[in-house]
Amino acid sequence: MQTTPDPRMLRIQLGIELRRLREEADRSTFEAADVLGCKQPKMSKVEGGSQGIKPEEVARLLDFYGASAKQRRYLTEVAEQAVKRNRPKKYHRDAVPDWFQRFLALESAATEIRLYEVETVTGLLQTEDYARSTIQAWEPAADPRLVEQQVRTRMQRQAVLGGKSRLRSLDVVVSEAALRRVQGSGEIMRAQLTRLIELSERPDIAIRVLPFSAPNRITVLSSFTLLHLGAQRLSSVYLEDVLGATYLWEAEEYTRYSMTLDRLQAASLPAEESRELIAKVRAEHT
Structure with missing residues (x-):
């Protein structure tokens, strides 16, 4: 069955997963923001699912957190799906x-x-x-x-x-x-x-x-x-x-x-x- 996941759900999932990996790596949102060259509030919004993040930014964070190859493949795919401009669904x-x-x-x-x-x-x-x-x-x-x-x-x-x-x-x-x-x-x-x-x-x-x-x-x-x-x-x-x-x-x-x-x-x-x-x-x- 082919489906088109809702971008909002994907952003929320991606934020949760990135927060978990950051905490497991014992890194702060300030350190993560430095990796992306942005301010700390952006990281908080990304982890909360209220702001999107580019796939290449996700890849940099995954490198910083020491994510496994399997995690990298999956979360990169989620990030790519999340940025697609799909029609909103109920x-x-x-x-x-x-x-x-x-x-x-x-x-x-x-x-x-x-x-x-x-x-x-x-x-x-x-x-x-x-x-x-x-x-x-x-x-x-x-x-x-x-x-x-x-x-x-x-x-x-x-x-x-x-x-x-x-x-x-x-x-x-x-x-x-x-x-x-x-x-x-x-x-x-x-x-x-x-x-x-x-x-x-x-x-x-x-x-x-x-x-x-x-x-x-x-x-x-x-x-x-x-x-x-x-x-x-x-x-x-x-x-x-x-x-x-x-x-x-x-x-x-x-x-x-x-x-x-x-x-x-x-x-x-x-x-x-x-x-x-x-x-x-x-x-x-x-």
Whole structure:
């Protein structure tokens, strides 16, 4: 599937990636500005996604930060796409494989994440064995090395739950179906459900279960994620399917999904009752 990524999304991703590489290289925005021969405010705007940057400038920064060859190829391509004068769109459609790398950048910079999961535990809350089982189920013929690489990536994503992360709150509504659908084995499920209980006790993580018994609940057939990036002043809806991903950022669309999640939360069990239900399902995997 051929797509034309939205320049705004590309600028935001590029800024996030450049900031991460600069911080990993232990360089300041003043030093980066010197490399480009510009003032420090420009670097802040570039990293915030509000100002564009030329591909040749990106290449100089990547040299300065000591980026790997793989990072150079990918981010140079992103920079080249970002400067193209594409017609503005109300949504951004990504094709595989770029959609996931772009999502990783946005997720890592998010200050607030709210999401609804239908059939599986969300990747941010998965145990390593649960993650490996889901990946192997989706790609049973995949090279084991590729599977392990994907598992490592999924575990690395969970760094956003750490103390140094920009993420301030994670709000999850998970269908009871995700708790009861056995992934891997009873042992894997027991460990996964234990992790959910433990994480639900953190003040910055809310996990609510939408039970089968909820009366007159609305029907939402697919999962979705709401991402808010404070520094970039971006609020986006992220939708994923087998062919790629879609980002929605029109105010009306974001509001509609936010209101839908509010209704799902209202039909869900409170935090303590959700933990009790998770523990009840866990007890079935002895």
